[in-house]
Amino acid sequence: xxxxxxxxxxxxxxxxxxxxxxSLLNPQDEVGFLVELDHDVNxxxxxxxxxxxxxxxxxxxxxxxxxxxxxxxxxxxxxxNGRPDSDYEKWKWKPNACSIPRFDALRFLGNMxxxxxxxxxxxxxxxxxxxxxxxxxxxxxxxRKKVTYNGPAMAFxxxxxxxxxxxxxxxxxxxxxKDQGNKRVLHLDLIEENARSWRGxxxxxxxxxxxxxxxNNTSSxxxxxxxxxxxxxxxxMVAYQKGLSTWARWVDLNLDPQKTKVIFRSMSPRHNKExxxxxxxxxxxxxxFSLQKHTPEPLVVLQGVLKRMRFPVYLQDITSMTALxxxxxxxxxxxxxxxxxxxxxxTDHTSGCSHWCLPxxxxxxxxxLNALL
Numbered sequence: 001x002x003x004x005x006x007x008x009x010x011x012x013x014x015x016x017x018x019x020x021x022x023s024l025l026n027p028q029d030e031v032g033f034l035v036e037l038d039h040d041v042n043x044x045x046x047x048x049x050x051x052x053x054x055x056x057x058x059x060x061x062x063x064x065x066x067x068x069x070x071x072x073x074x075x076x077x078x079x080x081n082g083r084p085d086s087d088y089e090k091w092k093w094k095p096n097a098c099s100i101p102r103f104d105a106l107r108f109l110g111n112m113x114x115x116x117x118x119x120x121x122x123x124x125x126x127x128x129x130x131x132x133x134x135x136x137x138x139x140x141x142x143x144r145k146k147v148t149y150n151g152p153a154m155a156f157x158x159x160x161x162x163x164x165x166x167x168x169x170x171x172x173x174x175x176x177x178k179d180q181g182n183k184r185v186l187h188l189d190l191i192e193e194n195a196r197s198w199r200g201x202x203x204x205x206x207x208x209x210x211x212x213x214x215x216n217n218t219s220s221x222x223x224x225x226x227x228x229x230x231x232x233x234x235x236x237m238v239a240y241q242k243g244l245s246t247w248a249r250w251v252d253l254n255l256d257p258q259k260t261k262v263i264f265r266s267m268s269p270r271h272n273k274e275x276x277x278x279x280x281x282x283x284x285x286x287x288x289f290s291l292q293k294h295t296p297e298p299l300v301v302l303q304g305v306l307k308r309m310r311f312p313v314y315l316q317d318i319t320s321m322t323a324l325x326x327x328x329x330x331x332x333x334x335x336x337x338x339x340x341x342x343x344x345x346x347t348d349h350t351s352g353c354s355h356w357c358l359p360x361x362x363x364x365x366x367x368x369l370n371a372l373l
Contacts, residue, residue: 049095049097049098050095050096050097051093051095051100051316051317051368051371052095052317052318052319052320052321053095053096053097054093054094054095054096054321055093055094055096056091056092056093056094056285056321056324056325057091057092057093057094058087058090058091059090059091059092060090062089062090062091062092062359062363063089063090063359063360063363064102064103064135064359064363064367065134065135065137065138065359065363066134066138067079067080067089067358067359068080069133069134069137069138069358070137071130071133071134071137071147071156072130072134072358073126073130074334074335075330075334075335075352075355076127076130076330076355076356076357076358076360077357077358078330078333078357078358078360079357080336081330081333081334081335081336082333082336083330083331083333083357085283087283087284087327088283088325088327088328088357088360088361089357089359089360091285091325091364092364092367093321093364093367093368100364100367100368100371101367101370101371102367103135103363103366103367103370105135105136105138105139106139108135108136108370108373109136109139109140109158109161109163110161111373112161112163112203112373113161113162113163114161114162114163115163115202115203116163116164116166116200116201116202116203117132117163117164117165117166117201117202117203117205118166118167118168118198118201118203118204118205119132119165119166119167119168119205120167120168120170120173120198120204120205120206120207121169121170121171121173121206121207121208121265122169122171122207122208122210122211123171123355124207124210124268124354124355124356125167125205125207125265126167126169127355127356127358127362128205128207128265128362128365128366129154129165129166129167130358130362131358131359131360131362131363131365131366132165132366132369133147133156133165134358134359135363135366136156136158136165137156140158140160141160144158144159144160145157145158145159146159152168152169152170152194152197153166153167153168153169153197154166154167155167166201168194168197168198170194170208171208171210171211171220172186172208172211172212172220172243173191173194173206173208173243173244173246173247174186174187174188174189174190174191174194174243174246174247175187175190175191175193175194176220176221183222183223184220184221184222184223185221185222185223185224185225185230186220186221186223186224186225186239186243187225187226188224188225188226188239188242188243188246189225189226189227189242189246190246191246191247191250192250195247195250195254199254201260202259202260202261203260203261203263203373204255204260204261204262204263205263205264205265205316205369206247206262206263206264206265207264207265207266207267207268208243208244208247209240209266209267209298209302210267210268210270210354212236212237212239212240212243212298213236213240213298224239226242237297237298237301240298240301241301241304241305244301244302244305245305245308247305248305248306248308248309248311251309251311251313252309252310252311255311257311257312261314261373262311262312262313262314263313263314263315263316263369263372264302264306264313264314264315264316265316265318265365266298266299266302266315266316266317266318266319267296267298267299267302267319268318268319268322268354268356269296269319269322269323270353270354278326278353279326279327279328279329279331279352279353280331280332280353281331282326282327282329282331283327284327285324285325285326285327286323286324286325286326287324295319296319299317299319302315303315314372316365316368316369316372318365318368321364322361322365325361326353328356328357328360328361329352329353329354329355329356329357330352330355330356330357331352331353332352333357334352334355
């Protein structure tokens with residue numbers, strides 16, 4: 001005899017199946033992809049739509065989930081921390097050539113049944129992981145979801161769907177270790193210690209850029225190492241290219257594109273004072289005509305590495321669209337502080353302009369991810 005949980009899961013599955021099937025009959029809902037196999041490019045590309053080319057439009061039906069989602073860390077709960085405005089939650093991204101389907105949690109979980117999804121990278125990827133968990137958790141019964149922790153990894157489990165949404169901390173992808181003299185050494189050609197956790201995963205989403213651009217005062221290593229050579233100074237983008245190439249070789253040699261989908265999300269721009277931006281007290285997206293028309297160097301490096309790969313990796317380019325959203329950062333609302341402290345902090349470098357308030361911008365990245373999957 002079926003249990004109530006089993007019966008609920010069956011109904012959810014049937015709803016998802018028929019919803020997916022009927023939507024495919026509408027050509028406007030289709031987002032098609034192919035693998036280009038010419039001599040220069042081996043990347044998954046959209047047949048119809050460049051998701052990165054579009055505009056932000058205000059939509060009062062957003063956000064997509066309750067801001068009180070229990071899986072959000074304090075640093076991104078800007079409303080709880082006293083942010084007085086909330087319009088930053090209500091902007092959606094509209095590509096010029098198509099539309100991104102609104103995130104449907106049941107449909108997503110139905111498509112991801114018995115699959116492992118792993119987001120690999122830095123704290124901005126953790127930001128995106130929290131967003132994805134909050135997007136799906138509302139349709140799952142309380143006793144049928146949980147989060148587990150294992151070293152650098154954490155995983156949200158949707159038990160009735162046998163689906164896990166995981167985050168793996170590897171901001172540089174390659175290995176960072178301490179040597180016998182307690183010096184921090186970044187091994188540009190070693191990755192297996194991290195990568196062994198990526199085996200057997202159905203969908204891998206990577207990011208890695210921010211840590212590579214840290215200056216000498218804020219970098220997490222004392223030396224680079226390549227082979228037997230210990231190197232004190234190296235151009236950061238040369239080091240980034242070497243580290244990404246190590247990652248690319250591992251993917252090419254160890255993953256099967258018939259079993260694993262790989263997506264690399266481009267860098268999320270900072271809006272801090274160092275690069276001429278600021279995010280404190282910003283309440284609107286930037287207009288398009290104010291966006292500088294150049295490709296950031298880390299994105300150029302990433303594009304070059306992906307083009308040389310045999311494995312079909314999809315580049316999810318969110319850099320330009322996200323550069324317009326200086327209003328979406330926590331700024332001084334990373335924790336609950338007094339109004340006097342907020343005013344004081346808003347005038348100096350302590351305003352947090354790298355991570356994102358949730359609900360907010362990373363929800364749109366996940367709507368794009370959902371369309372790709």
